[in-house]
Amino acid sequence: MITKLNVTAIKVLDQDEALDFYVNKLGLEVGQDFEQGLIRWLTVRVPGDPGIEIYLEKPGPPAHDEATTAQLRELITKGAVGWVAFQTDDVRGLYETLKARGVTDFTQEPTDHFYGTDMGIRDPFGNAIRILQPAKVTQAATA
């Protein structure tokens, strides 16, 4: 039986730029960062939640041949590859924080739904990011 999601990956075009965006702008923290052969194992995670790491994976050798790398890079920049969703306790506050940090690629400003309020942004490469503040569940609804 699988018990836990451990590591997932987002494909990026440049790991330094990805680090700057996901850590300095979005507010995640670095999990692991070391080089092994041609690979830089660079992960980020939600602060205070070390159980799940996101590998910021740069397509290229030896995992991908040149043609595959080019195809992946093309698809990433078309917005056709990556997608990840986070939770927050204050989506509107985070929206203002991200704007103040220079994030401009919002795909959706904070919007209310029955399940909460969410917003959408794009990372520098084309990956989609959703951030949800779940609706408060009332006592009556859980009873």
Add this chain to the structure above:
Amino acid sequence: MSREAEDLNRRLLRARDAMDRAYAQPLDVRAVAGVAHFSEAHFIRSFRTVFGETPHRYLQRRRVERSMFLLRETDRSVSDICFDVGFTSLGTFSRTFHEIVGETPSHYRAGHGPMVAPNCFQLVATRPVVAAGVAMRSSSFGEAAAEAAL
């Protein structure tokens, strides 16, 4: 695949995102092309090559998808919804909706109730696909004029 092509894709995606974000506002092709720093004609041509449809059709499908959502989820009148999603005339809305969905907004509403799925999923999964061979029509978006200028 060059860095130039990647940069082109990313700029086109930024313009596409602007349509997704601001679909409810009046948009014309000049403003959207400006987001990606393109001339209008170059923008339309490049967008079609990269995303498989013109920017105007993309925007129409976004607006129609949002109208389908409001028809399913709210009690707002068809004409209110038409303006909510960025159409400026009820006639254009009804014609475009019928072209894309294959039935009128009222028929669609009668046949569909609320959906329990996150909105970001609905945005993608319920986006109507245009029937093959549907002709483009001119509109306030200004695409036809920009292409004619080629």
